[in-house]
Amino acid sequence: MxxxxxxxxxxxxxxxxxxxxxxxxxxxxxxxxxxxHAARLLAILDRGRVFALPHAPAGAAHRVFKAAAPQDERLNRLADAISTSPAMPC
Structure with missing residues (x-):
């Protein structure tokens, strides 16, 4: 197969x-x-990204990301995203 x-x-x-x-x-x-396999591939890439295909089940990319990144790395990426996001208007 x-x-x-x-x-x-x-x-x-x-x-x-x-x-x-x-x-x-x-x-x-x-x-x-x-x-x-996508989670295993993503885990070894530097600055890798994951995107769901159009027919993917809901949450597929999120599950791959979670499986690929150790907990502390996910928190670091989240902190980076929050600190680099443009300010939201009130």
Whole structure:
């Protein structure tokens, strides 16, 4: 059985469902993948991003992001996003 493009050559685990997200690296090179392999790919990328495909189940990109990032890293990214967001008008 073929595995998704996001599966790393050293990762011999089976796909966990159909391709649901696209993982992009800092140069916008990307691969579609199941949530399982996409999380593993995202975890090794520096400044990687994840986007749900149009047919993905609700929350797919969020689940991949959560699975890929250690808790402290997610908090650091959240803090960076909050501190760099433009001010909201009242």
């Amino acid at each position: 073929a595995r998704c493009p996001a599966a790393l050559p050293t990762d011999h685990t089976p796909c966990a469902g159909p391709a649901a997200v696209t993982v992009l690296d800092a140069d916008n090179a990307g691969a579609d993948g199941c949530e399982h």
